[in-house]
Amino acid sequence: MTGLFISQLVLNGVVIGLTYALIAVGLSLIFGVMEIVNFAHGQVYMLGATAMLTCVTVLGLDYFPAVLLATLVVALFGLLLYATVLRHLKQGEFERGIILTIGIGMVLQNGVTYLYGAQPRVVDTEFSFIYLSMGGLRIDLMRLLTIGLSAVAMGGLYLLLQHSRIGKAMRAFAQNREAAFMVGIRPAVIAGTAVSLGLGLAGLAGASLAPVFTVHPSMGIPILFKAFAIVIIGGLGHIPGAVLAAVLIGVTESLVGGFGPVALQDAVAFLAMIAILMARPEGLFGKGVRV
Amino acid sequence: MMTRTLNGGRAAGFHSPDLRWLLCVTILAAVPALSGSSYVLNVGSLALAFAVLATSLNLVFGFTGLLSFAQIGFWGVGAYVAAIATSDYGVSPWLAFMVGGAFTGILAILVGIPALRVSRASFVIVTLSFTLLATLLSRSWIDVTRGPLGIPGLPAPSIKFGDHVLLDGHDPLAFYCIMLGFAALALGVMFALVRSPIGRILLATNQNEALARSQGINVTHYQLLAFSVAAAFSGMTGGLYIFHLGIVDPSIFDTYYSEMLLIIVILGGAGNFWTVVVAAFVLTAVPELLRFDPELRLVMFGAVLVGAALVLPGGFGGYLRDANLKRWRKEVRP
Amino acid sequence: MTNESPHPILKISGLTKTFAGVTAVDDVSFDVRPGSIVGLIGPNGSGKSTTIDCLTGFARPDSGRVRFDGRDVTGWRPEQLAASGMVRTFQNVRIYEGMSVTDNLVVAARSLRRFTWAEQVLKLPRVMQHEAELRDEALSHLRLVGIEKYADAPAGILSYGQRKLVAFAMCLMGRPRLIILDEPLAGVNPTVIRRISELIDTLNAEGQTFLLIEHNVDFIMRHCGKVIVLEQGRLLTEGPPAVIRSDPRVLEAYLGNYAEYAEEETLHV
Numbered sequence: 001m002t003g004l005f006i007s008q009l010v011l012n013g014v015v016i017g018l019t020y021a022l023i024a025v026g027l028s029l030i031f032g033v034m035e036i037v038n039f040a041h042g043q044v045y046m047l048g049a050t051a052m053l054t055c056v057t058v059l060g061l062d063y064f065p066a067v068l069l070a071t072l073v074v075a076l077f078g079l080l081l082y083a084t085v086l087r088h089l090k091q092g093e094f095e096r097g098i099i100l101t102i103g104i105g106m107v108l109q110n111g112v113t114y115l116y117g118a119q120p121r122v123v124d125t126e127f128s129f130i131y132l133s134m135g136g137l138r139i140d141l142m143r144l145l146t147i148g149l150s151a152v153a154m155g156g157l158y159l160l161l162q163h164s165r166i167g168k169a170m171r172a173f174a175q176n177r178e179a180a181f182m183v184g185i186r187p188a189v190i191a192g193t194a195v196s197l198g199l200g201l202a203g204l205a206g207a208s209l210a211p212v213f214t215v216h217p218s219m220g221i222p223i224l225f226k227a228f229a230i231v232i233i234g235g236l237g238h239i240p241g242a243v244l245a246a247v248l249i250g251v252t253e254s255l256v257g258g259f260g261p262v263a264l265q266d267a268v269a270f271l272a273m274i275a276i277l278m279a280r281p282e283g284l285f286g287k288g289v290r291v
Numbered sequence: 292m293m294t295r296t297l298n299g300g301r302a303a304g305f306h307s308p309d310l311r312w313l314l315c316v317t318i319l320a321a322v323p324a325l326s327g328s329s330y331v332l333n334v335g336s337l338a339l340a341f342a343v344l345a346t347s348l349n350l351v352f353g354f355t356g357l358l359s360f361a362q363i364g365f366w367g368v369g370a371y372v373a374a375i376a377t378s379d380y381g382v383s384p385w386l387a388f389m390v391g392g393a394f395t396g397i398l399a400i401l402v403g404i405p406a407l408r409v410s411r412a413s414f415v416i417v418t419l420s421f422t423l424l425a426t427l428l429s430r431s432w433i434d435v436t437r438g439p440l441g442i443p444g445l446p447a448p449s450i451k452f453g454d455h456v457l458l459d460g461h462d463p464l465a466f467y468c469i470m471l472g473f474a475a476l477a478l479g480v481m482f483a484l485v486r487s488p489i490g491r492i493l494l495a496t497n498q499n500e501a502l503a504r505s506q507g508i509n510v511t512h513y514q515l516l517a518f519s520v521a522a523a524f525s526g527m528t529g530g531l532y533i534f535h536l537g538i539v540d541p542s543i544f545d546t547y548y549s550e551m552l553l554i555i556v557i558l559g560g561a562g563n564f565w566t567v568v569v570a571a572f573v574l575t576a577v578p579e580l581l582r583f584d585p586e587l588r589l590v591m592f593g594a595v596l597v598g599a600a601l602v603l604p605g606g607f608g609g610y611l612r613d614a615n616l617k618r619w620r621k622e623v624r625p
Numbered sequence: 626m627t628n629e630s631p632h633p634i635l636k637i638s639g640l641t642k643t644f645a646g647v648t649a650v651d652d653v654s655f656d657v658r659p660g661s662i663v664g665l666i667g668p669n670g671s672g673k674s675t676t677i678d679c680l681t682g683f684a685r686p687d688s689g690r691v692r693f694d695g696r697d698v699t700g701w702r703p704e705q706l707a708a709s710g711m712v713r714t715f716q717n718v719r720i721y722e723g724m725s726v727t728d729n730l731v732v733a734a735r736s737l738r739r740f741t742w743a744e745q746v747l748k749l750p751r752v753m754q755h756e757a758e759l760r761d762e763a764l765s766h767l768r769l770v771g772i773e774k775y776a777d778a779p780a781g782i783l784s785y786g787q788r789k790l791v792a793f794a795m796c797l798m799g800r801p802r803l804i805i806l807d808e809p810l811a812g813v814n815p816t817v818i819r820r821i822s823e824l825i826d827t828l829n830a831e832g833q834t835f836l837l838i839e840h841n842v843d844f845i846m847r848h849c850g851k852v853i854v855l856e857q858g859r860l861l862t863e864g865p866p867a868v869i870r871s872d873p874r875v876l877e878a879y880l881g882n883y884a885e886y887a888e889e890e891t892l893h894v
Binding site: 480483484487488489491492494495498499501502503504505506507508509510516612615616619620623 | 704707723733740742
């Protein structure tokens with residue numbers, strides 16, 4: 001029984017961890033390429049969920065088209081944001097980037113509150129309330145779909161970064177700005193793509209989780225907190241590190257929640273971050289932080 | 292301006308702008324007391340709390356150059372510590388708010404040491420995480436915080452002489468006077484710090500960290516000092532202000548406070564002592580005057596923040612400093 | 626000229642530093658005697674800056690020892706080394722742009738920091754008296770380097786050459802045991818070069834020890850009692866200027882390329 005209970009907790013942790021990963025990877029990608037810590041990232045996640053809500057309830061779309069459209073909307077929003085605002089940031093303007101993104105986050109969160117209200121909303125899709133069980137482990141179809149979508153997105157991102165020209169350019173940019181100029185892609189194109197991709201991933205997380213949890217304007221804040229801790233633990237700007245750290249935190253939280261007090265579950269990510277900063281300041285998987 | 296000499300002229304004029312600003316702030320602070328309206332007095336008390344909070348953020352961000360999101364965390368933790376001290380241990384509110392400040396001052400060192408280990412980026416992230424963790428714990432650590440319902444029925448600070456009540460904190464005017472006394476003391480201490488040799492070292496670590504280190508300055512020690520002093524004053528402010536609210540609950544950590552604080556410091560001019568204090572008064576009063584939808588108000592504030600960061604990269608403080616440099620250039624090379 | 630004192634103030638032995646597999650400094654040893662002026666020269670990328678960073682604490686040497694003033698200071702942090710009397714300037718000049726020129730110098734003084742934090746915040750009379758003394762000292766250094774008329778101006782308005790002079794004057798506060806100047810002449814005009822030249826001579830006559838890193842060979846040859854030549858991270862040779870000047874290895878490794886650097890430098894001026 002305990003074995004099964006632990007397995008169930010680990011499974012739940014992996015589901016949560018993969019969603020954290022989608023958010024943390026976007027954050028890490030934007031930091032790596034643009035050296036911006038995106039404080040609006042939680043609100044972008046919320047925007048993805050709200051777009052999903054709109055697609056399902058207003059447009060009446062099915063699950064997959066709705067997720068796809070919501071993700072695209074958020075990615076486009078990222079492109080727009082880069083072209084209008086973030087483009088003006090120069091290298092080394094670290095605090096300015098934070099102030100800008102906080103302002104953007106405020107506009108998003110309060111704008112959505114104004115338009116939709118602050119109350120939590122439920123997104124019902126054709127896959128809701130279907131449970132699968134496997135050897136005593138229970139998982140609902142919505143969560144399984146979330147895992148699948150996360151895995152596909154992460155795999156796609158991996159292929160993009162490893163094999164495409166723009167992906168290689170992004171990696172080069174993250175390592176050395178001067179070297180990146182030799183790739184032959186304009187820095188603005190590289191940065192714009194990174195922002196759009198990073199926000200798109202957060203949007204996907206929001207869209208796929210909207211039917212699992214409820215949608216409300218401040219839903220992004222606690223998850224941003226986890227994502228920040230994860231990027232520090234994985235090493236700021238280190239993408240595979242962020243994925244591994246995300247799953248680790250997700251599983252640990254789930255196990256702590258199963259056996260310990262709820263308060264400790266909330267503190268796991270923070271305590272792990274502090275421990276990492278004291279023991280291995282460059283993060284579990286390295287990459288020196290330049291600021 | 293042409294009469295000002297290169298030698299000494301600036302030193303002589305150095306103190307008078309401070310006096311002018313002090314006068315300006317005194318007038319602003321006197322308005323609520325003179326109006327006598329309890330509504331205006333309550334807004335005034337909040338403005339005073341924001342003035343101390345914003346100045347503590349200014350000390351850390353404007354002078355020391357570390358963008359901290361922990362200020363509201365400290366304000367809330369100080370509030371909870373003070374509330375628990377009075378309701379569970381029967382401590383007087385007068386002592387409880389100082390206990391809250393002492394607690395957050397020490398907590399800041401514990402948070403600051405790991406936060407300052409890597410870079411300015413990690414400092415920002417750790418301080419924000421600290422505030423978010425405090426928010427989550429205020430809801431989930433029910434044994435201590437009593438969860439979402441909070442701790443109600445807090446007493447007001449008052450002074451009794453026998454049966455005779457000399458000062459009753461329930462009265463808006465009395466509480467405003469208490470806040471005023473506290474704010475004057477807190478701002479006075481932070482002003483003295485900023486204008487002391489230590490303040491000069493804080494500026495130095497901000498302007499050129501490597502140079503400061505090469506001159507024997509232990510940068511981390513000074514950063515921790517500023518962070519801890521600011522945390523102690525934020526904690527005390529929270530610890531005092533909840534006795535006005537009469538209850539502390541998780542809404543004390545509302546992101547609204549964090550956002551307001553940032554806007555006050557950015558628009559007021561990070562690194563300029565008095566303009567930030569004035570901005571705290573003005574920007575607390577403005578939302579009360581603009582009586583439209585609170586969400587739209589915050590959308591507007593967010594847009595103002597984006598606009599300010601785009602148009603004035605160094606904030607208002609940076610603009611003032613640039614203007615000063617320009618004036619000097621003209622004088623030196625006419 | 627080389628001081629005959631038996632104990633060097635700075636002794637470096639076997640200093641090695643690698644960055645990502647590239648050995649920037651390879652087993653370098655030399656010493657600096659009190660009261661002397663030692664020059665460190667070498668082509669670009671020969672490891673001069675890394676050597677300076679290692680011995681001032683801004684980089685951690687992989688191996689080797691640094692002894693300063695009779696103590697093993699290997700691996701000390703910059704602030705500890707500065708507190709023990711070793712100060713430096715930076716190649717790309719560093720000053721506090723937002724402060725007045727005098728405040729730049731007063732901040733650099735280590736003696737004010739011996740008062741407790743409380744004493745400083747309360748501005749006790751003894752703190753203020755010491756501050757006044759430091760302002761006088763700062764003014765005398767500014768007079769010495771010839772920029773006293775900018776004493777109260779924000780340092781941000783100064784020209785590049787004037788900034789170098791402020792950086793130099795900052796080093797003089799509290800008279801350190803050893804001053805390390807990293808390319809004091811790069812990018813400054815002939816008037817400032819002459820002024821820095823005279824200053825080094827004046828201060829050295831008063832017993833001040835210097836370690837100079839420079840591209841300007843004439844300057845090094847004129848001032849230094851001993852010259853150390855680095856090439857590709859290794860110590861090529863060391864000795865008095867006359868010997869160095871005629872050493873064919875130095876001519877080939879360094880002076881042969883000098884024309885290129887001279888061109889480069891003039892472009893920056």
